[in-house]
Amino acid sequence: QKEVEQNSGPLSVPEGAIASLNCTYSDRGSQSFFWYRQYSGKSPELIMFIYSNGDKEDGRFTAQLNKASQYVSLLIRDSQPSDSATYLCAVKGGSYQLTFGKGTKLSVIP
Amino acid sequence: SQTIHQWPATLVQPVGSPLSLECTVEGTSNPNLYWYRQAAGRGLQLLFYSVGIGQISSEVPQNLSASRPQDRQFILSSKKLLLSDSGFYLCAWSTPGGFYGYTFGSGTRLTVV
Numbered sequence: 001q002k003e004v005e006q007n008s009g010p011l012s013v014p015e016g017a018i019a020s021l022n023c024t025y026s027d028r029g030s031q032s033f034f035w036y037r038q039y040s041g042k043s044p045e046l047i048m049f050i051y052s053n054g055d056k057e058d059g060r061f062t063a064q065l066n067k068a069s070q071y072v073s074l075l076i077r078d079s080q081p082s083d084s085a086t087y088l089c090a091v092k093g094g095s096y097q098l099t100f101g102k103g104t105k106l107s108v109i110p
Numbered sequence: 111s112q113t114i115h116q117w118p119a120t121l122v123q124p125v126g127s128p129l130s131l132e133c134t135v136e137g138t139s140n141p142n143l144y145w146y147r148q149a150a151g152r153g154l155q156l157l158f159y160s161v162g163i164g165q166i167s168s169e170v171p172q173n174l175s176a177s178r179p180q181d182r183q184f185i186l187s188s189k190k191l192l193l194s195d196s197g198f199y200l201c202a203w204s205t206p207g208g209f210y211g212y213t214f215g216s217g218t219r220l221t222v223v
Contacts, residue, residue: 032211042217049211096142
């Protein structure tokens with residue numbers, strides 16, 4: 001059974017701080033890793049994906065992958081109230097199917 | 111560019127009534143298609159997925175069924191809704207290899223009363 005674990009939160013950070021969201025996965029054969037943002041009442045939206053060990057930056061977002069530790073994280077710099085949402089981690093193994101975590105709720109306090 | 115359409119946005123249905131939710135994808139061919147349900151405050155539950163016309167795989171035995179009558183059309187149905195069928199239903203598509211993740215439709219909020 002492939003598992004993706006996330007702290008459900010809520011994670012509260014002050015505006016302008018760095019938010020750090022973490023995700024661990026059980027399948028060592030996992031190849032691709034995705035971060036989705038889901039605002040309340042809306043559908044998930046893909047914001048980042050990463051395939052290789054290390055960091056990948058896109059604007060205020062940085063995804064970090066450590067396959068040896070089976071760990072992927074998302075950093076949000078200069079957090080804004082508009083970043084308040086639930087963040088879903090998803091992992092792809094050898095097939096086309098993604099396994100989703102249950103999500104971490106982030107609250108950015110003005 | 112590819113787009114995914116899902117309707118209706120909201121639906122209130124009585125217990126025992128039928129259900130039909132439709133999803134279509136534009137701008138791509140031979141997509142993988144998925145139906146998910148998200149209960150309030152819960153994670154995503156994969157209900158059905160399809161890799162081609164007429165090919166449906168079910169993840170969870172339940173009161174629902176799915177069909178794929180055309181390459182880019184995916185339909186979720188029920189003959190008789192239960193209270194427990196309430197939730198947020200999401201359609202998604204991916205390329206056959208799934209390398210770029212899934213793209214979700216805007217979802218249908220179903221309330222069974």
